[in-house]
Amino acid sequence: MSCPWAKLEKIEPVNFDEIMSEEVARDLQAKEDKKYAEMIGTPSIADHDKSEEVPVAVVADEACESDAMIARMLQMAFDKEYDDNLRKTEEKVNGASKVSISLENFRRVPHNFDFESDSEEEEVVDVCDRRDWDRFDTLQRQLDSIPPCGYKMQNGSVVTKHDVTMSGRKNACKLLSFPPDFQTGDGENFDLKLSNKVFNSLKRHSQHEQARRHRLRDKKEDRATQEFGLDEHTRLVIFKLIQNEILNSVNGVISIGKEAVILHADANTEYAEKVLPAECAIKVFKTTLSEFKQRDKYIKDDRRFSGRLGNQSARKTVHLWAEKEMHNLNRLKNSNVPCPEVVTLKKHVLVMSFIGENNRPAPKLKDAILSEAEYIMAYDQVVEAMKTLFTSAELVHADLSEYNILWHQGRCIFIDVSQAVLLSQENSVHFLKRDCDNVSCFFTKKKVPKVLSSEELFKSITGHYYDDKAGLMELQQSFKVKPHLVDKLEESDHDFEKQWEKAQKELEMATLAEPPLA
Numbered sequence: 001m002s003c004p005w006a007k008l009e010k011i012e013p014v015n016f017d018e019i020m021s022e023e024v025a026r027d028l029q030a031k032e033d034k035k036y037a038e039m040i041g042t043p044s045i046a047d048h049d050k051s052e053e054v055p056v057a058v059v060a061d062e063a064c065e066s067d068a069m070i071a072r073m074l075q076m077a078f079d080k081e082y083d084d085n086l087r088k089t090e091e092k093v094n095g096a097s098k099v100s101i102s103l104e105n106f107r108r109v110p111h112n113f114d115f116e117s118d119s120e121e122e123e124v125v126d127v128c129d130r131r132d133w134d135r136f137d138t139l140q141r142q143l144d145s146i147p148p149c150g151y152k153m154q155n156g157s158v159v160t161k162h163d164v165t166m167s168g169r170k171n172a173c174k175l176l177s178f179p180p181d182f183q184t185g186d187g188e189n190f191d192l193k194l195s196n197k198v199f200n201s202l203k204r205h206s207q208h209e210q211a212r213r214h215r216l217r218d219k220k221e222d223r224a225t226q227e228f229g230l231d232e233h234t235r236l237v238i239f240k241l242i243q244n245e246i247l248n249s250v251n252g253v254i255s256i257g258k259e260a261v262i263l264h265a266d267a268n269t270e271y272a273e274k275v276l277p278a279e280c281a282i283k284v285f286k287t288t289l290s291e292f293k294q295r296d297k298y299i300k301d302d303r304r305f306s307g308r309l310g311n312q313s314a315r316k317t318v319h320l321w322a323e324k325e326m327h328n329l330n331r332l333k334n335s336n337v338p339c340p341e342v343v344t345l346k347k348h349v350l351v352m353s354f355i356g357e358n359n360r361p362a363p364k365l366k367d368a369i370l371s372e373a374e375y376i377m378a379y380d381q382v383v384e385a386m387k388t389l390f391t392s393a394e395l396v397h398a399d400l401s402e403y404n405i406l407w408h409q410g411r412c413i414f415i416d417v418s419q420a421v422l423l424s425q426e427n428s429v430h431f432l433k434r435d436c437d438n439v440s441c442f443f444t445k446k447k448v449p450k451v452l453s454s455e456e457l458f459k460s461i462t463g464h465y466y467d468d469k470a471g472l473m474e475l476q477q478s479f480k481v482k483p484h485l486v487d488k489l490e491e492s493d494h495d496f497e498k499q500w501e502k503a504q505k506e507l508e509m510a511t512l513a514e515p516p517l518a
Helices: 016-020 022-040 056-065 067-096 135-144 164-177 196-223 232-243 290-294 314-334 372-391 428-445 454-462 469-479 496-512
Strands: 151-154 157-160 247-256 260-267 279-285 342-346 349-353 405-408 411-414
Touching (some): 164 196, 232 342, 232 349, 247 279, 314 349, 372 411, 372 428, 372 454, 428 454
Antiparallel strands (some): 260 279, 342 349
């Protein structure tokens, strides 16, 4: 085989089996080592016994057959790399700092030991050597160049720490320390200088804005009840209920509605004044809902609150709303309509008996899984309760649906009666018709047999069809109370026993009082 650039030796043919043999590979490696030794003028491994001095690299190649030697070589390489990283870290930290550190005690190999390495050391670039990489960093270095005496000589003139240009740039650097809410802009691309007067004005404005934001946020968080209804004022009311030994503990949230939050609580069964249920439900009315302003139609014609309505805050309106539900629940209880029993009312926090067992609330009628017979029984109970509510309690629920009826121990229990209105109010007939529509629609979907239509259900409760305007007007007028009897019919949330005890105490005090002198 000929070549135009050099004379090539003839290649001897080799068998493939010999190539795959380890002995052949070892012989080829020995030939390569011998050829390399002849080129650099040092003895090879094959004739190292003829020479007194043998290179360390060659001896290491010969000793690579030992696993221990290979491990030592790998450990040396690892130690060298580890120490190089320590050295680079040390140089980088000491280059940008005025205080130098030493990592000598952490080296794997002593410092005076020199590794044989052909690789060139990487140059560590100090941050201070990079000029103008950041304008603010450059300005800070200029400010730090002023000695402790407060001045320096520059170009034959005296430059003090109060220099106008330097102070303006220093104030521009201080803008970076302003709160994130204060928009200062980006002054990187131009030489920004602020006088002391401008900087102090901006600083005062930033402090005032930050304080104002904190005030508004704290005030909103303290009085907000949109999410869970437990603002600071509400927590104080609940704490007073526990302090007065009415409740033992408040366990957690049962449900969250659009107008109130329901909490579960354990009552004090050893309460001295009256017998309390073991489990109670705390209804906290939300005090920051705008929809309460639109609910005048439910309360404006109610004779129980005729003298207490007017231009008042939303919180006071919610207090009336909670009191209205308490009175309505008492009416339902006196008329034997299944409903929760009122325990106490404190402002916008209403405590009632818990409908359920073992901290688990009774399901709503829309979520309850009932048999066909149970649906028939539930329909009969709801219709009978609506009639009793109309004739005996003289109320219309005004929001009756499967969402406000609980199914517990085979009974339908009415809840959420805060919007219930008296029959003497103007829109009571329209509210009753809407309740009849909801009840008939729900039980028709459940395929309950012999479900009355909304018109027939309305007729069975009132005795008139909804189209009979004259008859309904006459019926509504019959429920209105004479003006001179309004005060006598005002309801009180105190029972007869308390009033009797109070009267007896006043009588005893009057008897024990000394007679006046003549």
